[in-house]
Amino acid sequence: MPNILEEIFNALKSSLLYFTWKDVIDILLLAVVIYWLLKLTSKTRAMQVLKGLGIILVAAWVMDFLHLAGTAWILNYVLQIGALLIVIIFQPELRRALAKLGRGRIDLTPPNVVNAQEVVENILKAVLNLSKKRVGALIVFERKTGLKEVIESGTRLSAVISAELLENLFFTNSPLHDGAVIIREDTIEAAGCFLPLSDNKQIGQELGTRHRAALGISEVSDSVTLVISEETGVISVAQDGTLIRYLDSKAIRDLLEELYYVKQSNRYRALRLKRKGRDEREHEKST
Numbered sequence: 001m002p003n004i005l006e007e008i009f010n011a012l013k014s015s016l017l018y019f020t021w022k023d024v025i026d027i028l029l030l031a032v033v034i035y036w037l038l039k040l041t042s043k044t045r046a047m048q049v050l051k052g053l054g055i056i057l058v059a060a061w062v063m064d065f066l067h068l069a070g071t072a073w074i075l076n077y078v079l080q081i082g083a084l085l086i087v088i089i090f091q092p093e094l095r096r097a098l099a100k101l102g103r104g105r106i107d108l109t110p111p112n113v114v115n116a117q118e119v120v121e122n123i124l125k126a127v128l129n130l131s132k133k134r135v136g137a138l139i140v141f142e143r144k145t146g147l148k149e150v151i152e153s154g155t156r157l158s159a160v161i162s163a164e165l166l167e168n169l170f171f172t173n174s175p176l177h178d179g180a181v182i183i184r185e186d187t188i189e190a191a192g193c194f195l196p197l198s199d200n201k202q203i204g205q206e207l208g209t210r211h212r213a214a215l216g217i218s219e220v221s222d223s224v225t226l227v228i229s230e231e232t233g234v235i236s237v238a239q240d241g242t243l244i245r246y247l248d249s250k251a252i253r254d255l256l257e258e259l260y261y262v263k264q265s266n267r268y269r270a271l272r273l274k275r276k277g278r279d280e281r282e283h284e285k286s287t
Contacts, residue, residue: 053079053082056075056078056079056082057079059075060072060075060076060079063075113185113186113260115186116186116260116261117260119161119186119260120253120256120257120260121163122161122162122163122166123139123161123163123166123183123256124249124252124253124256125163126163126164126166126167127139127166127226127228127235127252128249128252129163129167130166130167130170130228131228131233131234131235132233133233134229134230134231134232134233135167135170135171135172135177135228135230136170136177136210136228136229136230137166137170137181137210137226137227137228138179138180138181138195138210138213138214138225138226138227138228139166139180139181139183139225139226140180140181140182140183140193140195140214140217140223140224140225141183141223141224141225141226141259142182142183142184142189142221142223143221143222143223143224143259144222145221145222145223147182147184147217147221147223150180150182150190150193150194150195150217151182151189151190151193152190153193153194154176154179154180154182154190154191154192154193154194155176155190155191155192156189156190157188157189157190157191158187158188158189159187159188160186160187160188161183161186161187161188165188166181166188169181169188169191170228175192176191176192178192179191179192179193179194180192180193180194180195180213180217180225181193195213195214195216195217196213196216196217196219196220197209197212197213197216198212198213198215198216198219198241200212200215200219200241203215203243207243208229208231210227210228210229210230211227211229211236211238211243214227214236214238214243215238215241215243217238218238218239218240218241218242219241222240223239224237224238224239224255224259225237225238225239226252226255227243234246235247235248235252237252237255
């Protein structure tokens with residue numbers, strides 16, 4: 001054991017002798033990459049696999065240091081296959097991560113809407129009426145990331161937004177009521193659209209397919225989605241992979257006015273934190 005510790009000490013000592021500012025930058029960049037990977041994979045099934053690969057990596061390094069050639073070769077071979085398996089198994093997570101990286105945090109340009117206030121009032125009226133009648137609904141607002149594939153999965157409308165049209169699209173006997181409505185600026189582009197479902201294990205058992213679909217589209221794009229539960233009439237919003245529930249009329253108005261730049265404020269961002277706390281309290285009561 002003393003010989004092993006001495007070898008480790010000598011290796012560290014020799015490394016420090018050749019340590020330069022480039023090595024500092026290299027370490028900082030590596031730390032940022034590791035932090036980014038951990039942040040993206042936290043609370044997902046990929047985290048468990050990364051932990052397993054991390055253990056194998058440490059074990060391989062120890063075996064190599066102890067000159068156990070056979071065991072070290074096997075572990076290194078497992079790591080090489082593991083890298084390929086990660087790409088295959090976690091293709092959805094990787095696609096979502098790359099899409100999020102590509103979007104970055106660039107501020108969005110205001111939508112080209114002349115009658116923005118009228119659009120807000122029509123959407124608000126429809127959402128509140130649907131909630132009151134407990135009619136399930138999914139309304140997706142396209143932003144910077146295009147939703148062409150999602151739009152093509154439904155029925156193209158290219159119709160002017162009106163409260164009456166939105167309500168009729170989600171009416172129980174409507175052939176398009178089960179899908180999502182995609183809104184681009186002041187136009188209803190399509191209805192009856194299929195959205196990718198989220199595989200987030202943290203979603204409550206009381207939430208159904210609509211909420212999973214809303215979270216799913218928010219994970220692969222910068223869209224904002226309003227969800228209305230047909231069981232309770234509760235209105236929720238999904239954005240950036242986060243679901244905020246129990247929105248009231250004022251909260252929805254603030255959200256819509258921020259989306260359409262009727263007024264620019266930070267009230268909706270503050271609301272998100274407030275609603276998050278309320279969701280947690282509601283979840284604690286239910287459990």
